[in-house]
Amino acid sequence: MQVEEQTYKVEKFCGYDKITNKPEDKLYPRVKNAIKKIIEDEEFTKYRVKVRAIEPDGGNYLANLYEIDILDEAPNGKKKINLFIKQTVGADNLYGFIDIEDAYLKEVFFYTDVSVIFNKLQNEANIPSNERFRNVKCWPESGGEAIIMENLTKDGFKTPRRKEITDLQFAQLAIQQIARFHSLSFVIQKKMPEYFEKKIRNVKTVLHLNDKYIEICTKSAKAAVSHYDEDIRKEIMNDLPGLIDTYFKYMNEAVTSVNCLCHGDYRLNNILGKEEDGETKEVLAIDYQLIFYGPPVTDLIYFMYTSGGTQFREKHERNLKDLYRNTMNDFLSxxxxDIEDVFPTKVFEKDYEFMRDFGFYCSFVFLPIFFSESNMLEPGTDLLKQDICVDKSFPEKIAGLYDEYKRYKNQNYNKN
Structure with missing residues (x-):
């Protein structure tokens, strides 16, 4: 395979201590063979391949990332293919509580199986382009060692910066997309019951509740509450074991009457956005390694609490929830x-409030990791060996969170 060599000023990347000018050397043989097959299938006769390693900046924990451009150099050739590759970090059990192989198989399953069915169902129903759930094209020929996708950054899509808080326009488009994602799960359940029972209902989370996971949660939560007074710190840390237990309960048990295929990690860094004239016009979800069958409100709450602060929720939560319901209603039509047949309004509202502690868990445990320095989040890094150091703006970003949590606790919801 012809490869253009490039030099990257990276102090440490992909577990290597030395600067490299050949990122293609780190591609697994199966991945290189998959790229060759794509070249053959696309009938390139004369071509040039450019490989670029992407510095993760703390937004990706499970893979090493690459951009690959295949350029047609035949006379009058105009063909080009832009690929984005997520290559496994080579660990069987990352951090001690995530099965890497299972995570990759789940993402392959989504892109090469579920997303194909999604597209087929949308084509058959003649869903207008502006109302569709959009997927990224994926090539499956990598032997389970990588995910090879079209590189949409070449089409103007980009990922929001990891430490940003979402703006309303982006949030609205993201909520509509997750509503369509959940809706298609309900459509499969109604229109393809055998496939649903065999392939969707049995999708389990790749996360495992063990001592190492609890240790990391505790470490992260301590960083989250470090700026609070001592009494508040003690209160939240005393509540943490219960929050961890309920989080895994929601991810692993049928705690609600309505369940569907869920994204599992629906936050800003896993949503691409495309802007025109400074305004977000389109978004699409990526990173399906944590998909699972469970309560759809988990995705909605996860987004609300990891992508927006308390003030954002106080101002926009009601309207965004209505947007979610209206989008689902229109899509299912x-x-x-009938939306009331698959996800009744009363059930939705009850589930959302019942599972709001899911959001507080995400805030106290995940936000400190999302907002930490990027060097502790390189693929394969052992979080227990790194300090979780949130930046100076972190207290401002979670301003009002404790008061919101206290109001929730005082509601005394009956969870029995």
Missing amino acids: HYDI
Whole structure:
């Protein structure tokens, strides 16, 4: 395979201590063979391949990332293919509580199986382009060692910066997309019951509750509450074991009457956005390694609490919840499915409030990791060996969170 060599000023990347000018050397043989097959299938006769390693900046924990451009150099050749590759970090059990192989198989399953069905169902129903759930094209020929996708950054899509808080316009488009994602799960359940029972209902989370996971959660939560007074710190840390237990309960048990295929990690860094004239016009979700079958409100709450602060929720939560419901209602109507038959409004509202502690868990445990320095989040890094150091703006970003949490606790919801 012809490869253009490039030099990158990176102090440490992909577990290597030395600067390299050949990022292609780190591609696994199966991945290189997959790229060759793509070249053959696309009938390139004369071509040039450019490989670029991407510095992760703390937004990716499970893979090493690459951009690959295949350029047609035949006379009058105009063809080009831009690929984005997520290559496994080579660990069987990252951090001690995530099965890497299972995570990759789940993402491959989504891109090469579920997303194909999603597209088929949307084509059959003639869903207008502006109302569709959009997927990234994926090539499956990598032997389970990598995910090879079209590189949408070449089409103007980009990932929000990891430490940003979402703006309303981006949030609205993201909520509509997750509503369509959940809706398609309900459509499969109604229109393809055998496939649903065999392939969707049995999708389990790749996360495992063990001592190492609890240790990391505790470490992260301590960083989250470090700026609070001592009494508040003690209160939240005393509540943490219960929050961890309920989080895993929601991810692993049928705690609600309505369940569907869930994204599992629906936050800003896993949503691409495309802007025109400074405004977000389109978004699409990526990174399906944590998909699972469970309560759809988990995705909605996860987004609300990891992508927006307390003030954002106080101002926009009600309208965004309505947008989620209206989008789902409109989407399901294309399939003659009544939203009240698959996800009644009363159930949705009850589930959302019942599972709001899921959001506080995400805030106290995940936000400190999302907002930490990027060097502790390089693929394969052992979080227990790193300090979780949030930046100076972190207290401002979670301003009001404790008061919101206290109000929730005082509601005394009956969870029995």
